Amino acid sequence: xxxLLFRAADLEEYIxxxxxxxxxxxxxxxxAAEILTSADLRGVSSxxxxxxxxxxxxxxxRGLIDxxxxxxxxxxxxxxxxxxxxxGLGHVIGYRAMERCIDKAGQSGACMVTxxxxxxxxxxxxxxxxxxxxxxxxxxxxxxxxxxxxxYGRTGRLGTxxxxxxxxxxxxxxxxxxxxxxIVPIGRVTVHQKAGQPIPEGWGVGEDxxxxxxxxxxxxxxxxxxLGATDVMRGYKGYGLGLMVDIFAGxxxxxxxxxxxxxxxxxGPANVGHYFAAVRIDAFRPVDEFKRDLDTLIADLKEAPxxxxxxxxxxxxxxxxxxxxxxxxxxxxxxxxxxRQLQESGEEAGVPFDLEPLGEVxxxxxxx
Amino acid sequence: xxxLLFRAADLEEYIxxxxxxxxxxxxxxxxAAEILTSADLRGVSSxxxxxxxxxxxxxxxRGLIDxxxxxxxxxxxxxxxxxxxxxGLGHVIGYRAMERCIDKAGQSGACMVTxxxxxxxxxxxxxxxxxxxxxxxxxxxxxxxxxxxxxYGRTGRLGTxxxxxxxxxxxxxxxxxxxxxxIVPIGRVTVHQKAGQPIPEGWGVGEDxxxxxxxxxxxxxxxxxxLGATDVMRGYKGYGLGLMVDIFAGxxxxxxxxxxxxxxxxxGPANVGHYFAAVRIDAFRPVDEFKRDLDTLIADLKEAPxxxxxxxxxxxxxxxxxxxxxxxxxxxxxxxxxxRQLQESGEEAGVPFDLEPLGEVxxxxxxx
Numbered sequence: 262x263x264x265l266l267f268r269a270a271d272l273e274e275y276i277x278x279x280x281x282x283x284x285x286x287x288x289x290x291x292x293a294a295e296i297l298t299s300a301d302l303r304g305v306s307s308x309x310x311x312x313x314x315x316x317x318x319x320x321x322x323r324g325l326i327d328x329x330x331x332x333x334x335x336x337x338x339x340x341x342x343x344x345x346x347x348x349g350l351g352h353v354i355g356y357r358a359m360e361r362c363i364d365k366a367g368q369s370g371a372c373m374v375t376x377x378x379x380x381x382x383x384x385x386x387x388x389x390x391x392x393x394x395x396x397x398x399x400x401x402x403x404x405x406x407x408x409x410x411x412x413y414g415r416t417g418r419l420g421t422x423x424x425x426x427x428x429x430x431x432x433x434x435x436x437x438x439x440x441x442x443x444i445v446p447i448g449r450v451t452v453h454q455k456a457g458q459p460i461p462e463g464w465g466v467g468e469d470x471x472x473x474x475x476x477x478x479x480x481x482x483x484x485x486x487x488l489g490a491t492d493v494m495r496g497y498k499g500y501g502l503g504l505m506v507d508i509f510a511g512x513x514x515x516x517x518x519x520x521x522x523x524x525x526x527x528x529g530p531a532n533v534g535h536y537f538a539a540v541r542i543d544a545f546r547p548v549d550e551f552k553r554d555l556d557t558l559i560a561d562l563k564e565a566p567x568x569x570x571x572x573x574x575x576x577x578x579x580x581x582x583x584x585x586x587x588x589x590x591x592x593x594x595x596x597x598x599x600x601r602q603l604q605e606s607g608e609e610a611g612v613p614f615d616l617e618p619l620g621e622v623x624x625x626x627x628x629x
Numbered sequence: 630x631x632x633l634l635f636r637a638a639d640l641e642e643y644i645x646x647x648x649x650x651x652x653x654x655x656x657x658x659x660x661a662a663e664i665l666t667s668a669d670l671r672g673v674s675s676x677x678x679x680x681x682x683x684x685x686x687x688x689x690x691r692g693l694i695d696x697x698x699x700x701x702x703x704x705x706x707x708x709x710x711x712x713x714x715x716x717g718l719g720h721v722i723g724y725r726a727m728e729r730c731i732d733k734a735g736q737s738g739a740c741m742v743t744x745x746x747x748x749x750x751x752x753x754x755x756x757x758x759x760x761x762x763x764x765x766x767x768x769x770x771x772x773x774x775x776x777x778x779x780x781y782g783r784t785g786r787l788g789t790x791x792x793x794x795x796x797x798x799x800x801x802x803x804x805x806x807x808x809x810x811x812i813v814p815i816g817r818v819t820v821h822q823k824a825g826q827p828i829p830e831g832w833g834v835g836e837d838x839x840x841x842x843x844x845x846x847x848x849x850x851x852x853x854x855x856l857g858a859t860d861v862m863r864g865y866k867g868y869g870l871g872l873m874v875d876i877f878a879g880x881x882x883x884x885x886x887x888x889x890x891x892x893x894x895x896x897g898p899a900n901v902g903h904y905f906a907a908v909r910i911d912a913f914r915p916v917d918e919f920k921r922d923l924d925t926l927i928a929d930l931k932e933a934p935x936x937x938x939x940x941x942x943x944x945x946x947x948x949x950x951x952x953x954x955x956x957x958x959x960x961x962x963x964x965x966x967x968x969r970q971l972q973e974s975g976e977e978a979g980v981p982f983d984l985e986p987l988g989e990v991x992x993x994x995x996x997x
Binding site for chain 2: 335336338339340341343366368369370371372373375398410411412413414415416418419424426428436438440444445461463466469470471488489490493494495497498499501502504505507508509511512513514515518519520521540541542544545546550551554555557558561562565566567568569571573574575576577629
């Protein structure tokens with residue numbers, strides 16, 4: 262199936278129109294549009310415009326997300342802030358929470374912020390990266406609907422609970438880690454299922470809790486495996502990291518946690534929880550020294566001897582920065598069926614998806 | 630090879646005598662002894678008394694570690710503290726740094742502390758657990774000598790850089806994650822080499838950077854693999870976590886980082902760096918609510934349906950707590966050759982290792 266290319270700014274403007282039509286205040290709509298488009302630009306299309314109606318729009322129309330995102334303070338100290346997102350848009354809650362986190366870290370040297378009663382906030386990395394222009398390190402975790410089995414379990418009990426961390430360098434690009442604590446997101450399994458292809462052994466388990474290469478078995482009654490996969494490969498560490506994220510983003514935030522986080526087929530609030538932190542680098546050492554050393558560390562890694570058959574070592578975030586630069590010029594590729602879905606939902610919502618594609622590209626093969 | 634059992638309190642007292650003989654102040658010697666013994670009690674014998682002379686004692690005698698551990702403040706804000714460990718004992722620096730971190734978190738709600746110019750500090754989990762009696766969440770990272778290859782690399786460029794996080798529950802045991810960001814520590818590979826057995830494919834690479842089952846190939850010119858192993862199993866996430874630890878514990882702390890961290894065969898200071906954080910739970914929500922919810926999350930996981938052939942799901946720290954309880958009663962098992970080594974080094978240092986074993990046990994088989 263081929264893909265159509267769209268100008269990122271056009272997509273962003275369309276999302277603003279779509280959200281304001283759903284009674285999202287314009288300023289909030291711009292925040293959500295910027296973050297959703299940023300996911301598509303960075304190549305994380307599963308967290309981009311594809312969800313505009315299937316998750317956000319249709320949930321607002323069914324009264325399952327409050328388009329006003331009323332944010333309130335639950336608790337505050339010099340270096341902490343606990344927020345309640347009022348069941349608003351996760352992007353808006355995440356953005357405002359990280360804004361306050363950065364502001365308070367500017368005062369106290371470091372700050373940690375939680376938000377309960379939220380919804381899916383898109384790519385975790387966006388919020389961590391908000392710290393970069395302030396010469397801070399940013400951290401962002403979120404919990405999510407349960408899809409990952411604990412080690413020795415066989416059903417989804419934790420979300421793919423991502424960890425995102427961003428740190429600024431000088432000449433090198435920033436370090437941006439943005440990783441699910443499962444091996445892959447569920448979408449990767451669905452892609453293999455649709456293509457009629459097996460999944461690599463270790464990505465998921467069937468309903469007996471044993472590793473399977475059959476994507477159907479994972480999707481029907483099975484679960485994803487945590488990073489590391491089996492016990493002998495130390496999958497309990499990935500499980501432990503997913504649990505850590507839930508302790509910060511779920512339990513500490515006072516949000517839902519584990520299997521209690523609302524699923525996409527829910528009929529009430531999801532009560533997703535987030536955790537953010539910002540660290541002022543100059544509270545520890547001069548910023549220019551930090552950046553010089555991070556440049557050196559990154560260069561040491563990139564210049565290290567390569568494994569047989571490899572010619573490049575990457576640092577986290579690098580591929581996504583390169584993709585975003587390319588897509589800003591060439592356009593953001595959307596699969597034809599995603600475009601059709603946007604046209605249908607736009608029609609239904611009274612916001613026709615009438616963007617002119619810049620061109621068309623073929624889709625590459627399936628990559629594990 | 631069989632093992633001899635020793636009373637934990639006896640081992641701890643011996644370590645105090647050994648360290649004070651090496652001009653470590655008695656209070657500091659007690660700190661280091663408590664942490665080293667705690668490693669043996671928790672079953673992490675690689676980080677326990679086995680290193681008493683090979684790392685700590687012999688390094689002090691060669692002038693490579695300062696037994697006085699002179700700690701100084703480099704920088705301080707309300708919620709941050711940057712320390713210099715003066716090339717002292719890692720355990721003492723880590724303990725004092727975390728003490729101050731907890732104290733400052735009590736004032737500001739949360740605190741982050743770094744320490745540069747330190748040495749190997751033993752088990753990362755100990756420092757994270759120091760937060761528990763204060764109803765705080767504790768975090769501890771450290772960098773270490775380079776043994777782990779970046780994804781697509783073939784030589785050790787990052788340490789096994791552990792992540793430790795501890796959070797208090799009510800009726801359940803605390804959650805204590807204490808994990809290297811490699812799949813296994815180098816010691817696991819050595820154990821297989823000595824036993825003449827292959828290692829599971831994925832633990833390490835040979836000098837060509839490709840996965841190998843030969844422990845010799847990993848130990849001679851190869852490297853450990855990060856959590857996740859190969860690319861298709863998302864080993865770059867484990868690599869990203871190891872790099873994250875080095876950004877906090879190495880670069881932010883102003884310590885050495887990556888391949889620049891001193892190795893065990895060094896002739897100058899190691900300049901190891903640590904990072905600690907403490908989070909006051911009641912800055913976010915009432916402590917009893919947090920503990921009740923963490924109890925529920927842990928119970929949900931433990932009671933989840935089991936995979937075929939499994940009858941128990943663990944939560945992180947559980948096995949170690951059970952082992953420590955058992956070893957406190959039965960005695961701490963030390964391999965005969967470790968006892969011989971302690972006897973030799975004790976003789977040489979003028980602190981004879983004259984403890985009476987409680988008994989002897991056989992060694993179990995090799996477990997991957």
